[in-house]
Amino acid sequence: MPEADALIRDWNMAADPDAAACPFRAGAKLHDGPDVFFKRGEEHVRAAGLGGNWVVTRHALQQEVLLDPARFSSHLSIGFSRLIGEDWPLVPLELDPPEHTLYRKLIAPWFSPAKARELHDDIRDLAASLIENVRGAGKCDFMGHFGQPFPVTVFMRMMDLPMAEMPTFLGWADNLLRGATLDRRAQAAQAIKDYLLALIARRRAQPGNDMVSHFIASRIDGAEIPPDRMLGLCFMLFIGGLDTVASLLGFVFRELAQQPELQARLRAEPALIPAATDEFIRAFGVVTTFRYATCDMDFHGAALRKGDLIELPLGLASRDERMHDDPHHIDPDRKAKRTLTFSTGPHTCAGMHLARTEIRIALDEWLRRVPAFGLPPGAEIVAETESVWALQALPLTWDKREPA
Ligand code: HEM
Numbered sequence: 001m002p003e004a005d006a007l008i009r010d011w012n013m014a015a016d017p018d019a020a021a022c023p024f025r026a027g028a029k030l031h032d033g034p035d036v037f038f039k040r041g042e043e044h045v046r047a048a049g050l051g052g053n054w055v056v057t058r059h060a061l062q063q064e065v066l067l068d069p070a071r072f073s074s075h076l077s078i079g080f081s082r083l084i085g086e087d088w089p090l091v092p093l094e095l096d097p098p099e100h101t102l103y104r105k106l107i108a109p110w111f112s113p114a115k116a117r118e119l120h121d122d123i124r125d126l127a128a129s130l131i132e133n134v135r136g137a138g139k140c141d142f143m144g145h146f147g148q149p150f151p152v153t154v155f156m157r158m159m160d161l162p163m164a165e166m167p168t169f170l171g172w173a174d175n176l177l178r179g180a181t182l183d184r185r186a187q188a189a190q191a192i193k194d195y196l197l198a199l200i201a202r203r204r205a206q207p208g209n210d211m212v213s214h215f216i217a218s219r220i221d222g223a224e225i226p227p228d229r230m231l232g233l234c235f236m237l238f239i240g241g242l243d244t245v246a247s248l249l250g251f252v253f254r255e256l257a258q259q260p261e262l263q264a265r266l267r268a269e270p271a272l273i274p275a276a277t278d279e280f281i282r283a284f285g286v287v288t289t290f291r292y293a294t295c296d297m298d299f300h301g302a303a304l305r306k307g308d309l310i311e312l313p314l315g316l317a318s319r320d321e322r323m324h325d326d327p328h329h330i331d332p333d334r335k336a337k338r339t340l341t342f343s344t345g346p347h348t349c350a351g352m353h354l355a356r357t358e359i360r361i362a363l364d365e366w367l368r369r370v371p372a373f374g375l376p377p378g379a380e381i382v383a384e385t386e387s388v389w390a391l392q393a394l395p396l397t398w399d400k401r402e403p404a
Contacts, residue, residue: 006034007034007036007037007038007301007302008037008038008040009033009037009038009039009040009055010039010040010041011030011037011039011055012039013026013027013313013385014385014386016029019383019385020382020383020385021381021383022383023315023383023385023389024251024283024284024315024318024319024328024389025319025328026385027313027315027316027319028316028319028320028321028327028328030055030057030316031057031058031316031319031320031321033057034057034301034302035056035057035058035061035300035301036054036055036056036057036061036299036300036301036302037054037055037057037302038052038053038054038055038302039052039053039054039055039311040052044079044182045079045082045083045182046076046077046078046079046082046290046309047309050307050308050309053290053308053309053310053311054299054302054304054308054309054310054311055310055311055313056310056311056312057313057316057320058316058317058320058322058323059316059317059320059322059323059338059340060320060322060323061299061300062312062314062316062317062340063317063340063344065291065310065312066291066312066340066343066344066345066347067344067345068345069096069097069100069345069346070294071293071294071295071297072291072292072293072294072310073096073291073292073293073294074093074094074095074096074100074290074291074292074347075089075094075095075096075292076089076094077094077289077290077291077292077309078090078093078094078289078290080176080189080235080239081189081232083182083185083186083189084186084189084190084193088228088229088231088232089229089232090232090235090236090239091103091229091232091233091236092104092107092233092236092347092350093236093347094232097346100346100347101346102220102221103220103229103233104346104350106215106218106220106225107215107233107237107350108350110158110211110214111350111351111352111353111354112353113353115353115354116353116354116356116357117357119154119158119354119357120357120361122154122157123154123357123358123361124361124364124365126150126153126154127146127150127361127362127365127366128365128369130145130146130149130150131146131365131366131369131370132369133145134146135369135370135400136400137400138397138398138399138400139376139395139396139397139398140395140396141393141394141395141396142249142250142253142394142395142396143246143250143391143392143393143394144393146249146362146366147246147249147250147253147391147394148170148246149166150245150246150249150358150362151241151242151244151245151246151249151355151358152166152169152170152241152242152246153166154241154354154358155237155241155242156169158210158211158241159210159211159212159237159241160208160209160210160212161199169238169242170242171188172188172191172192172195173188173192173238173239173242173243174243175187175188176188176189176192176239177239177243177386177387177388178384178386178387178390192235192238193231193235196231196234196235196238197231199212199234200212200216200230200231200234203216204216211237212234215230215233215234216230240349240350240351241351243388243390244286244287244351244355244388245355245358245359246390247286247388247389247390247391248280248281248284248286248341248355248359249358249359249362250390250391250394251280251284251286251389251391252280252284252359252362252363253366253394253396254375254381254391254394255280255283255330256373257373257374257375257394257396258374258375259330260372260374262330262332263367263372263373264372265332266332266363266367267367267368267372267404270364270367270368272332273360273363273364273367274360275332275333276332276363277356277359277360277363278337278339278356279330279331279332279334279337280330280359281337281339281341281342281356281359282318282324282334282337282338282339282341283318283319283327283328283330284315284318284341285313285314285315285316285317285318285339285340285341286314286315286341286388286389286390287314287341287343287388288311288312288313288314288315288387288388288389289312289314289343289347290309290310290311290312291309291310291312292307292308292309292310293305293306293307293308293310294306312340314340314341314343315389317339317340317341318339318340318341323338324336324338342355367404368404369404370398370404371398371399371402371403371404372398372399372402373396373397373398374396374397374398375395375396375397376395376396376397379395381393381394381395
C-alpha cells in the first residue's frame with residue numbers, strides 16, 4: 001500500500017452503476033485521475049496480504065508493463081491454481097521468459113495464421129448453420145444461440161471434446177471467472193482440473209489427432225512435458241478458448257444493434273468488414289490481466305514495491321483518448337487501430353489469428369444472412385465486469401420476412 005494517500009482510490013468497477021451498461025465508458029472515467037493508482041481491498045488470492053493492487057489506466061503505460069517481463073512478472077499472476085491451494089502456472093501465460101519461450105514455440109503451429117486459414121471453411125460453415133437455426137424466428141439471444149456456441153465449438157473441435165459437454169464447460173468457465181464467491185471459483189477450478197487430468201490420461205492411453213494428443217507426443221529438449229506444465233497448458237487453452245471471443249462478440253453485436261447506420265454500411269460494403277473487425281478489436285479490450293513487480297521502482301510517480309500486484313484492464317487502453325481520437329466512436333475508417341486487446345510483448349495472445357478469423361466470419365455471415373437487426377424495446381442488457389468483461393445475454397430482433 002503506498003504511503004501517500006494521493007494515489008489510493010476505492011475504485012470498484014462492479015459497484016459503478018454505469019459499468020453494467022458499458023464497462024468501457026465506465027472504465028474511461030478513470031482517465032480523469034492518475035495514470036497509476038492503488039486500488040484498496042482486492043480479496044482475490046492473487047492479492048492476498050497486499051491490501052489491494054495497483055491499476056494502470058493508460059495505453060502507453062500498460063504497454064510499458066507488458067513489454068518488460070524482467071520488471072513485471074507473470075508468474076502465478078492470474079492465480080487459478082492458487083484458488084485450490086496449488087502453485088502450477090498457466091502455460092504459457094503465467095511463465096516468464098526463458099521458460100515461456102519454450103512453450104510458446106510448442107503451441108505456435110496450432111495458432112499460426114496458416115492454421116486459422118486451414119480452419120476457415122469449417123468455421124464459416126459452422127457460423128452459417130448456427131445463424132440458419134435462428135434466422136426464421138426473427139429473434140434470438142445472441143449470446144446463447146451464437147456468441148458462445150460459435151467459438152466454443154471451434155475450440156472443442158480442436159480439442160476433440162464431446163459437444164454434449166459444452167453447457168458444463170461454459171458453466172465452469174463462467175464460475176471460474178465470475179463466480180460470486182472465492183469458494184465457487186475454487187470449485188470450478190477443481191472441476192476443470194479434474195476433467196483435464198482425466199482427459200490427459202485418456203489421450204495418453206489412446207492418442208488422437210487433437211491438440212492434447214499432440215502436446216503429449218511433443219518433446220522439449222528431448223523430454224516429455226512435465227505433468228504440472230501439461231495441466232497448466234490444457235487449463236490455459238480451455239480458458240482462452242471458451243470465454244474471450246464470445247465476450248468480445250457480444251459487445252460487437254450490441255454495438256451493431258444500436259447503430260443501424262454502421263450495420264447498413266457494413267452490409268452494403270462487405271469489403272469493409274476486415275477493417276471493421278480491427279476497429280471492434282481496438283474498441284473492446286475485454287480482458288483484464290495482471291503482473292507482479294519484481295523489484296522496488298518508481299513507475300510514473302507510483303512507488304512500487306517488489307511483489308506488488310499490477311492490474312491492467314486492457315479495456316481502458318481501448319478508450320484512452322491520448323492514443324485514439326474520439327475513442328468511444330466506432331469507425332472502421334480509423335487509420336491507426338493500435339490495440340492492447342490481445343496484449344503485447346512475449347504474452348501477445350497466441351489465439352489472436354483464430355479469434356480475428358472468427359470475428360470476421362461472424363460479421364460476414366450475420367450481415368449476409370440476417371436483415372437489419374436491433375434490440376427489442378425496453379431490453380435491459382447487463383455487462384459483467386469481473387475478469388473478462390462480457391454481456392450476460394443479448395436479445396436481438398429482426399423482421400423475419402425481409403431478405404438480408
Ligand atoms: C477475442 C478473443 C481473445 C482475446 C481478447 C484474448 C486476449 C488475450 C490476452 C490479453 C492475452 C495476454 C494476457 C497477458 O499478457 O497477460 C492472451 C493470451 C493468450 N491467449 Fe488469448 N484472447 C482471445 C482469444 C484466444 C483464443 C481463441 C485462444 C485459444 C484457444 C487464446 C489463447 C491464448 C493463449 C494460449 C495465451 C497465452 C499466450 C502467452 O502467454 O504467451 N486466446 N489472450
